[in-house]
Amino acid sequence: MAHTPVNHPARPIYRAIGGLIGLYLVVFGLLGFFASSGGPFFGQGDTQALGQGTNLGFSLFSIVIGAIVLAGTAIGRNLDVLINQWSAYLIMVVSLAGLAFLRTEANIFNFSVSTVVVLMLLSLMLLMAGMYGKVGSDDEHEAWQKARLVL
Template sequence: MATHALHRLNQHRVTLNEHLPVDHRLSRVYRVGAGLMGLFLLVFGILGLLHRIGFFDTGGDRVAGLNTNGTLSVLSIAVGLLLLYGMVRGGNFASSLNIVLGVAFLISGFVNLALIGTPRNFLAFGMQNVLFSFVVGLLLMVFGMYGRVTGFLPHDNPYWRARHRPPEEL
């Protein structure tokens, strides 16, 4: 009897994103968010490399109103390309990527806020970079969570439908 209950429990085990619909109209929101942020980061990184700033220079050279150096430029290009890939792939991947990178930007903002004015500020962050990191992090999280996270999802929302299946479908 115990093995039957264990087998039944394993049969209904939920895996990551299993309850999420694969294709839905909200994917456009996730794609737009990833695309806009990715494009800005890509342009910022390219402009930073074109200024030929040293890789670990903390002199405060500015590009588009933000402090930068070669390391931050390369990192911006990498994250921008990742977000553009998320835009192309779309769907739940883009949503999850936006959320994860949004949290990473918020954490980066707090860490670099603590590092401003210290010799460990190897990304040459200034206060404007910290604020930018917070804004981009919040925007990415909003784009990623849009239509997924709220207590008042409409009944035609694919996430609401996936979470409220009749018991016979489980």
């Protein structure tokens, strides 16, 4: 994509942001796992971790997504860009679905409003990290600069 920056000067910061988001998801998932262990997998109750509603299913979902983001950050080589973008889209869809089903029996992840807000913020930051973390050759950077000036 010509409009995606290549070799952005702040790309190490964006990569660190992606790693911190992955770490947050893993920590939240582990705390939620211990808080909701023994309960139903998709139980709806008052179980919370870090002030957000959760259950065993959502805790495991958070651990898996966070571990994938952390692995992508550790590997780098533009794999982190791809993982950050697709994880952000997935988290966005899950949070919007959670908002749509918040006060219904279809709230399988036991979301609360705070969970939806935090997930949406995390997904937007992860998407930003994915958009600005791309690394490329000098020729790709020059082509991006020329395309940017045309737009």
